[in-house]
Each structure stands twice: as structure tokens, then as C-alpha cells.
Amino acid sequence: MFSFLSDVKYKTGLKLSPTVGRKHFQFRKISNIKDAPNTDFTARRSFVFHQQFSDCVFNACGLCAVDVDFVKNGIPPYIPARLAPYREYRSRHNDINEDTGANGYECCQVYQQIGLGPESLDPYLPERFTAEPFPEYLEAAKTNQLLDFKQLDVTDKGNVCDILRAALADHGTMLPFGASLPKAFMAQAVSNSGEFMSAWPWTWWSMAGGHEMALAGSIRPLAGESFEPYFLIVNSWGQWGKADKNGLRGVCKVSEKIMQRWILEANVLTTME
Numbered sequence: 001m002f003s004f005l006s007d008v009k010y011k012t013g014l015k016l017s018p019t020v021g022r023k024h025f026q027f028r029k030i031s032n033i034k035d036a037p038n039t040d041f042t043a044r045r046s047f048v049f050h051q052q053f054s055d056c057v058f059n060a061c062g063l064c065a066v067d068v069d070f071v072k073n074g075i076p077p078y079i080p081a082r083l084a085p086y087r088e089y090r091s092r093h094n095d096i097n098e099d100t101g102a103n104g105y106e107c108c109q110v111y112q113q114i115g116l117g118p119e120s121l122d123p124y125l126p127e128r129f130t131a132e133p134f135p136e137y138l139e140a141a142k143t144n145q146l147l148d149f150k151q152l153d154v155t156d157k158g159n160v161c162d163i164l165r166a167a168l169a170d171h172g173t174m175l176p177f178g179a180s181l182p183k184a185f186m187a188q189a190v191s192n193s194g195e196f197m198s199a200w201p202w203t204w205w206s207m208a209g210g211h212e213m214a215l216a217g218s219i220r221p222l223a224g225e226s227f228e229p230y231f232l233i234v235n236s237w238g239q240w241g242k243a244d245k246n247g248l249r250g251v252c253k254v255s256e257k258i259m260q261r262w263i264l265e266a267n268v269l270t271t272m273e
Contacts, residue, residue: 010186010208011051011052011053011055011056011237012054012181012208012209012211013053013054013055013057013102013209013210013212014101014102014104014178014210014211014212014264015101015102015103015210016103016178016210016264016265017103017104017105017106017151017178024150024151024152025150025151025167025171025268025270026150027166027167027170029169029170030166030169030170033162033163033165033166034162036162036165036166036168036170036218038218039165039168039169039218040216040217040219040232041067041168041173041174041216042216042217042244042251043245043246044067044071044077044174045063045244045246045248045250046076046079046246047079047248048238048249048250049082049236049238049250050236050237050238050239051236051237051238052124052126053083053099053129054099054100054102055082055083055102056212057101057102057103057104057107057176057178057212058082058086058089058102058107059212059236060104060176060177060214060234060236061107061108061111061176061267062080062081062085062116063080063174063234064173064175064214065080065116065269066078067173067174067214068173068269068270068271069144071173072173078118079118079119079120080117080119081116081119081124081133081137081141082124083122083124083125083128083129083131084117084122084137084141085107085110085111085114085116086102087130087131087132087133088114088133089102089107090102092106097130099129101210103178104176104212104265104267105151105267108146108267108269111145111146111269112145112146112147112148112149113145114138114141114145115140115141115142115143115145116141116145116146117137117140118137121134121140122134122137146269146271147270147271149267149268149269149270150268150270151265151266151268152164152167152175152265152267152268154263154264154266157260160259160260160263161229161231161256161259161260164177164231164259164263164266165218165220167266167268168215168217168218171268171270173268173269174214174234175266175267175269176212176213176214176215176267177212177213177215177263177264178210178211178212178263178264178265178266179211179212179213179259179262179264180209180210180262180264181207181209181210181262182207182208182262183206184196185208186208190252191237191240191241193242194241194242194243194251194252194253195252195253196252196254196255196258197228197230197253197254197255198255213233213234213235214233214234215231215232215233215266216233216234216251217231217232218231218232219231228255228256228257229256230253230254230256231253231255231256231259232251232252232253232254233254234250234251234252235250235251235252236250237250
């Protein structure tokens, strides 16, 4: 039996992205995806998101965009706005007043066309859910636009874990990914331990819906070691999961077996400018 947290609303909100005509990420440094090294980018965060709406996509993609800014451009990590990009997404679908969720592809398009600014210029407050972004935010966002993003092919379930590992090592940044989330992931035990490693029979799991998170590392045993291979993910549920090396919570170990079953899509944010 699982014990679920009843005093915290775990928000999700992922919609599937279109795949037709999408550009696929091409590996540049990794010649054999099965030889990719271990990675752990979790300690590059400087904040913890506590998601209050169905804007998981903008939480995960925002974190990854900040990571790209740091790795590729040397810009110190900042807290990215979430409500302003999410509002822009909803306005394009004529549902500004509805908390309907989003997909990663169109989130990245918003970053390309509108840009991404700091949350200090457009606070994450319930009363600002439908409000127009402040002019200062829009001006700042114009100077920080996503130049390109690529799709990872996660349809080959037999090789998907190798593909994700190689993408992390090749690009060197966190990657936003979408998953079909089982309700078991919301168990109190997962929040306390920051581990989701057991591949229980999938038919036992009732599904909570689609959810976007950041893929921040991949660990496999080295020579002489013996443990279940796992990915490191960063979630947006506040004081949830284990802490990184800097003491910031939100991290969870997810076994490769589970990742293989639950992943729906993944993107690589290549450059911000």
C-alpha cells in the first residue's frame, strides 16, 4: 500500500508535442551511445521550484534554459519566469483563463519568439495568473531568446536509456523530458527518499497524467561496482525528493527500467542568446 501526500497538490500538466517535421538532435562528441560517461548536473541549480499551476513544462524547460545559459554563455544561474511564458502559450490557444497545461515543443517556441527573462520581473503569484507580463520583463526577455532546440528520438525503447545518457554527456546540460507519470511517484516514500527505483508491474499503477521534469544526470556502475543504473531528475514540487550537494531538494533517482517505460518525449535546448 502507498501513502500519498494529501496536504500538497502535486501539479502536472504535460501535453504531448507534435512530432511531424521536428529536427532530431545529432550527437557531436559521442560516437557510440553505449559508451557515454556518467553525468550529474544537479548541483548547478540555485533555486527550487514549487509548482502551483499546470505549468510543469515551463518549470522544467526554464530550469534547462538557465542551465544552457550557464554552460554555453557563462551567465550565472537565475530564477526564470514561468507565468509570463505560460500565459503566452495559453494566449496562442485562446485559453488565457484556463490552467490547461502545455507541451514542450510550443514552450520552446515561446522562448524562441518572446524570450525568457528572470522571475524577479514577473513574480510567480496566483493573482498574476492571467495578468499581462510587466513591460520590464518583456524587454529583458527579448535579450535572451532560444536560438534552437532539437528533439530526441525516444520511440526506440530498447535504446532510449543509451540515447538519453549520450545526450546528457554530448550536450553537457540538463534536458527537459515528458513522462507518463504513475500515481506511485507521488507516494510519501518517494518524497522522503528521493528514489523511484523499483520496476513494479506497470499494470499495478494508476496514472496521474503527463508531467515534465528536467533530466540532470545518468549513473551506471563502474568496474567493481554493483547497483541498479539510474537517472537523476529534478522535479518542481518544492520540498520534495532528496537534496543535491548544495542542499537544494527536488532531486530523484529513477531507475533505467522505469525511465524506459514512462518517457514520452525529450528535447535538447541547444543555444540561448
